[in-house]
Amino acid sequence: MAPEDIELIRKSAQQALGIIKAADGNTRADKHFLFNRKQVITRRKLPPYYLVYFLMVDLLRFKDLGRFEKIDWSIPIDFNGIAFLLEHGKFGLGVYAHDPEGEGAAAEEIATRVQKAVKIATPFFDHLARQAMELSEVNVVNNSIPLYCRFEFMSKAYKSKCAELAAESELHALKAKQKHLPLGVWVLGGAYSNLKQEAGWLAISAIESFFSWTEHVLVHVAILTGGVTTAHEIADLAAADWPRKFRAVFDIKSIEEKSLFDSALCLRQELRNYVAHGAFGKGGEAFSFHSSAGAVPVLLPKKMEVRNFLWVATWISIMNWRLG
Template structure:
């Protein structure tokens, strides 16, 4: 689907934006024209949160783009009821310019601003409903998409709870052992350590799932066979097995088994309302005896049947498992890809990026240059330093 060659869509957009007409071919615009008299309005970002959609609208109605300049991504010139105007995407947002030689009063200029933005809002709603949602779905299915890299943020959440557990087990936690009703918490260190450990485990698996999704384009992933959205919908174990096939590498199997045990003992029970698998938290009734755990003697080692479910030794073992996995990812299984992820750069899934990444991964030095180049492009775009 090519939006810009869709004549019916162009006609529809032109109908909505009917007062907007092309300007003279030699019109210099306003954003980069020094001394040209103009009214300048900041366009509300809440009304137009995606400047790219505004750009698509102006392309469809035939407005002229003056291109990039310092701190300027684009500027479209047009006439509104015969008055020269332009819409510019500058470093700090969208700006609407109106020729002040044709419209001298601020009130009249404000009225034009209100009319232009109102029509743009109508066009934006229509474009998104009629075309962009379907177009977005098609692009994502084909892997022509970017996923925001949230690795640092998710890792900080994990580290926050981990630090909380360390402080709690060392007696420096913030949990008050005295309860409001006059009672006391039994073993406040272990109790607060348990709370933070559960939070830490949940945060780590969230980080792990995000990392596995970001690793995907650095593998043999092919969107023609399996979509990114389908991959995201799988559980962490299925994601892990696809990125690191267990049958091909004994270390992958070892890491998976370790993580699986941690997930079963410290994550799954508390992530699903406190209920373990196979009735792990159920007790059956036996007359004359009382309530007996459904897991029978397998209760040994089940954290949810302990008075303090996690102690300092349990916490240390979990940390060791996570540290070992992190080290394995960074040093052995995904050396280059983890460098990209830790750089904070977003990840792309289209064929061009996957091909370039595959070539760059032939050597760490080449891959470092690959990261440096994309970091430069990202900084250039963010600062509009063209």
């Protein structure tokens, strides 16, 4: 952004602040104001603390008094000749005054004007963000552990439900044997059907949590191994699809690796993506057409392969071991 553009934004933001200016020697304030100031609870919520700081200090060049006990930064301002503070610390961002009740209306006006100035200064904030990206001065939050814990929890829940399902099946088989019924005659009850349905739901949830975890952790592994080195490369990889993230970390050379990758991709497309996007599917799987034979699936020659959930759980275990 050109200096003249920043100057235009600066003037517009200052106009939005109106009579708010940096506190100086003419601003009325109790000599112990910095120690006995009180927060005013304003009805209008202040913008995020970092935007207020960028506006007041970086753009408008107000003075920051610096850190103090439980305070990250404190900006003294003048409103109609009276001192106020815009301050951020342990208890968040707030407007501070001598008398919260008597100066409440003024604090509301300050909050309103700061809101307006922050909106006007948005192009300047974008400029700061672009600069940080260009210099790769960014941090990447690591949520790998909570995402993995979610995957582990859902996998255990699925396996537990499968154990219930097996126990229910054995119980029915035992009852059929006691009644001397042929194996092909006895019918599983409603409890078994419910358990089977719940196991299916849990399996889908486990798959969903697996891809959620790996989509995140693969980006971090790529950063640590030098697969991506700049902020722009990291942002691009984070927005990319799962196959590209996988290839950024793993060299798919052996038959075993290729087989695992193809299985994962198939699972993602046929199960995870299908459910995640409203169970319609991208190939018209949810549609059928009317015919003299009745309702017929649109995908006559391309019927999607049905995966057994036990196979899914086994595959997840293999991939978990592989990535671990």
